[in-house]
Amino acid sequence: MIVDCAVIGGGPAGLNAALVLGRSRRQTILFDDNKPRNAVTSESHGFITRDGIHPQEFKRIAQAELSKYPDVTIEKQRVYRINKENEFFQVETEKGEVFTAKKVILATGFKEVLPEIPRVKEFYGKSLFSCPFCDGWELRDRPLAVIADDKKAFHMAKVVSNWTDDVIIFTNGSNVLSQEEQELLKSKGIRINDKKIVTLIGEEGMLEKIMLEDETEVPREGGFIIAEWIQAASFDSLEYTLNEQGGIETDNWQRTNIEGVYACGDTRIAGPTQLILAAGEGSMAAIAVNADLIEEKFNDEKQHN
Ligand SMILES: Cc1cc2nc3c(=O)[nH]c(=O)nc-3n(C[C@H](O)[C@H](O)[C@H](O)COP(=O)(O)OP(=O)(O)OC[C@H]3O[C@@H](n4cnc5c(N)ncnc54)[C@H](O)[C@@H]3O)c2cc1C
Incomplete structure (x- = not known):
């Protein structure tokens, strides 16, 4: 059987794409x-x-x-290869x-690759976020850390200061902030700590202190961390273009440079990442799939007349 669309990934992006496809009577897996x-x-x-x-x-x-829509099937398994053969895709x-x-x-x-700081994974998702x-709302008015060893430190510290007046940037020994940035941040009450982090301290994922190379311990109740972003899956046979951040490039309709392949949600790494944005992009991708299938149907019919 040839289905209309294979959706790879069942987070909010893929789920919403499948919903719109199912409601459009498209055979979808x-x-x-x-x-x-x-x-x-x-x-x-x-x-x-x-x-x-x-x-x-x-x-x-x-x-x-989704179970209400007879044209949608969910396969709870990983796709590891996609090949385009003529106009169809073989999804293995x-x-x-x-x-x-x-x-x-x-x-x-x-996926995010967190910086190599001892115990960081224990806190990520519980009191340290990205x-x-x-x-931010859950951490409002608390003493917070921004842990960042790259250029995004400046921006993240400014944003986090929206939720609390007590922010310290920990650059983990990277001295990444320019003189001008440091002065501006300090003028707004944001402190900067350039010492290397030895470990994070706390229980059950709740950050209490950050221990530095000189053995000082700085009390912090949570914060935000800059991580590296990488694709959760890659398909070698699909030669899509990546943007500067490593996300799959698309047009405004979520079409990639490969005809018949669309991308939506975090995999595009195109700016802020949220469930609602991913779901919205999934909806748009499904609408684009529909639009393209409809055009193909009517173009085929024109050729046969
Ligand atoms: C700590 C943390 C807290 C967050 N808090 C919030 C929040 O409060 N509010 C908010 O809006 N957003 C939050 N986010 C962001 C949010 O989780 C993402 O933006 C959202 O999940 C992106 O949706 P997605 O569908 O693009 O990807 P995902 O939700 O990551 O879904 C992708 C799915 O595809 C599957 N998959 C990947 N490769 C394959 C393959 N080859 N075959 C089959 N399946 C595959 C994965 O297993 C996964 O189920 C948070 C993120 C983190 C890390």
């Missing part, structure tokens, strides 16, 4: 191995009607909604099964 970026956290904020929801509960509700899973699709939506997300717009 959604593949998901359930390893989302936000698996480290227990609350997702900022999605209207779902503020504070557990990420897996979000997914459960979404999958229940980890179990060796091969599915054929007219269109492919990539909604595979990204997006102030997602988790």
